[in-house]
Amino acid sequence: MRKSEKEQIVAELVETFNSNAFVYLADPSGLSAKNTNALRRMFFENGVTMRVVKNTLVRIAMEQSDKDFGDLSSVLSGTTCVLTGENVKAPATTMKKFREKFEVPTLKGAWIDHSVYIGDDQLTNLVNLKSREDLIGDIISLLQSPAKNVISALQSNGGQKIAGLVKTLQERN
Secondary structure, eight states, rough: OHHHHHHHHHHHHHHHHHHHHHEEEEOOOOOHHHHHHHHHHHHHHHTTEEEEEEEEHHHHHHHSSOOOOOOGGGOOSSSSEEESSTTHHHHHHHHHHHTTSSSSSSEEEEEETTTESSSGGGHHHHHTOOOHHHHHHHHHHHHHHHHHHHHHHHHHHHHHHHHHHHHHHHHHH
């Protein structure tokens, strides 16, 4: 590979790292060509971009990016693929689903919003992470809960009692 090609790959990786809120690093070694294509297809269907890159180029791109990847560069050995996408959980859930049939890919590590997860044992934690949309939905549900309770109380027979109490309080003033 020529130096200009390496520089172009590093520049593309830096752009990828700077434009994404998360980066997963995985090791797909041990898969046949057919199964690697099946894994790529599965990632593609779930909105995840998979790119196999030399460790040195990934390390250089991490250093040149605007982000602090902490100890994530320590996992750069062997075969490494960089996984990015729009949904933070998609790489983890796709890997977990693919591993129902195969033992690989193994998770080397992940960087998600300034947090570093190292090791394959972190895959379950990453699958269980709530996405931004999930958290917003939970907050909205919590905010709506008290209002729903008041409305249901007013609509039930208890509502007549509450209305009576409000009327009595109004007459006293």
